[in-house]
Each structure stands twice: as C-alpha cells, then as structure tokens.
Amino acid sequence: MEKYHCKAAYILEASVPSEEKAMAMADFFKVFGDTTRIKILSLLLESELCVHDIATLLNMEQSAISHQLRVLRQNKLVKVRKEGKSSHYTILDNHVYKIITQGLDHLSE
Amino acid sequence: MEKYHCKAAYILEASVPSEEKAMAMADFFKVFGDTTRIKILSLLLESELCVHDIATLLNMEQSAISHQLRVLRQNKLVKVRKEGKSSHYTILDNHVYKIITQGLDHLSE
DNA sequence: TGTTCATATGAATGATTGTTCATATGTTCA
C-alpha cells in the first residue's frame, strides 16, 4: 500500500516547513490578528502618536493600549521615542504597510 | 485642558478604523496566525494535495487537518476539488503567496 | 448490499490571550 495518494506528495516531503519556521511565521501574523492592534497600526501609519492620544482616539483604556503597544514593540513593528512624560510611537517596519494593504485587497474582493 | 497631546491626533479622528473593518482585517490575519495552517498553506503553494497526504506529510491527525482546511475554505484561501473518495485542495487566493512572502521577509531581517 | 476507505463535523478539553484593575515607575513643575 502506498504512503501517499498524490504523486506530488513524495516530492513535497522536502518542503515540509520546520516547526520553528512555521511557528515564527504564525507568531508574526498573530500580531495582525487582533482588532485593537490593527486599529493602532492603522493610526500609526498616518502619523506618530503618544499612548494617551491613541487611547483617546480608540476610546479605550490606556492600559489596554499600552499592553498592545508592548506586543507591537516586541515584534519590532513599532518604535518608541520618549519625550518628557510621554512616549511617542511610530511604525518601524515597512512591511506593515504592505501587509495591511494585502489584507485590504483580499477583503475588497 | 486639551483633548489630545499631539497635534496630529485631531486630524486622525477621521481615520479611526471602524470596528467592522478592523475586525474583518484581524479575522483575515488570524487565519495566518496558526502553525498548522501556515504549514498547510506552504505545502499547497507547491502543489495540489489531498487531505490524507497533508496529514501524512505533517504527521498530524486527519481530523485536525480537516478542521483547519475548513477554516481556510471559509476564508476563501483554498478551494476543493472532489475526486472519487478524496478531496484535493489548492490555493484559491493569490494574496496567499504575497502575504507569506512578506512574513518571510520580515523574519529574515 | 455490506465493507472499506477518505473526509467532514460536533462536543469536550486544555491552552492561549485581550482586557481590566491595581499599582509601580518616571517625569514635570510648583
């Protein structure tokens, strides 16, 4: 009895992604898989903003925004510029624009 | 007392994404935010495959694969071609390649 | 028709995760 049903499967044994690569990839996209982070990134694509203003614009608690900014920071999608009492965030990675654009494209079809 | 700290925030009030748009976007990226689905999509980017072969290649249960293929189907990322007893899956959306490529690009930096 | 094989799916479970609450850190200014 054959191991596979499709001929192509034999060749694809070499292309099975490693657990590490697949996980790194999935973790990266998980960052875009949250409503709040999408909103934050959308705003930051327009302009630098401080935490307080993001929270006010999105009508959410400062703490929730801060937690999500941390996720974005850890994934190197945004960077902080401290100025006095406040922290100003900007988009760090130029893939953010491209990826969000792809998402919009897909949804508009 | 001012509502915002940053000047730009006033203008950005018009750009706050709607809950629906942000959620549609996040839901779309959530699909890419899982290790198993990333592996499945990576394989399907190479060739059409039936459920049994995907499960064998990934060394996972048929049921787990079938559940994830349903998610991919519902999000219009793959399509099925029934042939006899088996179901053959292919990538439906050309954004899949682009998005996965962006993910790889980001990770390689 | 009955058996076998391929796939799909519902329910249950364990793990992950976003938000809230409370509080800590750190800056400005009187």
Next chain:
DNA sequence: TGAACATATGAACAATCATTCATATGAACA
C-alpha cells in the same frame, strides 16, 4: 520634596480556539 500626569506592568478573569475523540457522510467495489 510633593503633587499631578503619562506610561508600563503584574495578576486575574473571561473568551477564543486548536486538537482529540467519536461518529457521520459518502464514494468505490466486491
């Protein structure tokens, strides 16, 4: 130094979700 403000963060809770198990659907074939 102390008060007010901006941000960060830990713990707890609720909700979401991927996998497993059991089973159903459906095709092929003897």
